[in-house]
Amino acid sequence: MDWVEDFYSRTGRWWAEAESGLGDRDRGRVERLHRVCGSEPRRVLELGCGYGTTAAAFADAGHQVVAVELTDRADQAKAHLERLGPERLQIVRGDFYTATFAGRFDTVTYWNGFGIGSDADQRRLLRRIAEEWLEPDGTALVDVYNPLVWASWDGEVELLQANPERGYHHELQQHLTFDPVTATAVDTWWDTAEPERRITQRLRCYTPADLRLLLEGTGLALAGVLVGGEPVDLAADHTGDAAWLRDHYEYLAVLEPTSEGARAQDARRYSEE
Numbered sequence: 001m002d003w004v005e006d007f008y009s010r011t012g013r014w015w016a017e018a019e020s021g022l023g024d025r026d027r028g029r030v031e032r033l034h035r036v037c038g039s040e041p042r043r044v045l046e047l048g049c050g051y052g053t054t055a056a057a058f059a060d061a062g063h064q065v066v067a068v069e070l071t072d073r074a075d076q077a078k079a080h081l082e083r084l085g086p087e088r089l090q091i092v093r094g095d096f097y098t099a100t101f102a103g104r105f106d107t108v109t110y111w112n113g114f115g116i117g118s119d120a121d122q123r124r125l126l127r128r129i130a131e132e133w134l135e136p137d138g139t140a141l142v143d144v145y146n147p148l149v150w151a152s153w154d155g156e157v158e159l160l161q162a163n164p165e166r167g168y169h170h171e172l173q174q175h176l177t178f179d180p181v182t183a184t185a186v187d188t189w190w191d192t193a194e195p196e197r198r199i200t201q202r203l204r205c206y207t208p209a210d211l212r213l214l215l216e217g218t219g220l221a222l223a224g225v226l227v228g229g230e231p232v233d234l235a236a237d238h239t240g241d242a243a244w245l246r247d248h249y250e251y252l253a254v255l256e257p258t259s260e261g262a263r264a265q266d267a268r269r270y271s272e273e
């Protein structure tokens with residue numbers, strides 16, 4: 001995972017001016033939480049919060065949010081603190097594999113980021129969610145990359161023109177490939193002014209069936225899935241379903257602690273006392 005800090009810090013500098021304002025995507029995520037859990041105020045832990053726009057939207061909606069971000073994107077996230085105050089929003093710059101937080105949360109979210117590193121890394125994170133962070137009746141909402149759509153983009157090259165009026169100051173090139181053996185999207189970017197300085201993110205993708213296998217033994221289970229904001233009946237036949245095959249590059253997994261997860265929480269609580 002040695003590419004992570006450099007990739008998100010550098011892309012953060014390319015896009016922060018244009019993308020660090022609160023928008024429809026952030027408000028849509030709040031609606032998704034309300035759809036799944038109801039709209040009563042909750043304690044929310046957001047993992048990998050980037051510029052903090054979604055965390056700010058949750059705080060605006062009355063939730064109490066702690067948001068963690070590895071890179072200097074956290075500096076943009078801190079811009080929301082003055083308006084919202086520390087009771088409603090806390091931004092922690094740190095690594096969610098090692099960070100610790102006071103108390104437990106009704107909801108843990110990870111928007112558009114799950115899949116960095118190996119399956120073992122993913123499991124390590126899921127176990128922390130189950131054992132250390134979630135309340136026993138809590139819910140985790142995790143965006144998961146859909147391998148079918150990322151695979152269909154293999155070989156695509158895109159030139160993104162600069163648009164200084166909208167805050168995009170760099171002309172960028174993107175090259176997408178897909179590793180079908182490991183179900184990993186390989187997403188390479190460079191500034192056309194510096195073609196020798198390329199950066200690549202590698203994103204492990206999981207179908208819902210693969211996610212269920214990944215979750216085994218982590219203390220979390222797949223309670224549901226939303227695609228494009230709409231709940232999906234996972235027990236139905238989805239043969240030929242265009243939404244899954246072509247339209248949605250990620251889906252929202254709704255995860256809940258299993259009884260085994262609750263036992264691990266109890267064991268950890270006693271060892272902390």
Ligand SMILES: C[S@@+](CC[C@H](N)C(=O)[O-])C[C@H]1O[C@@H](n2cnc3c(N)ncnc32)[C@H](O)[C@@H]1O
Nearest residue numbers: 008048049050069070071094095096111112113
């Ligand atoms: C694809 S971005 C998505 C950002 C934000 N969630 C959003 O939807 O706009 C993934 C984010 O997760 C952060 N991240 C990745 N690994 C992390 C870690 N171990 N600890 C904290 N943040 C991490 C990255 O720095 C990056 O900002």
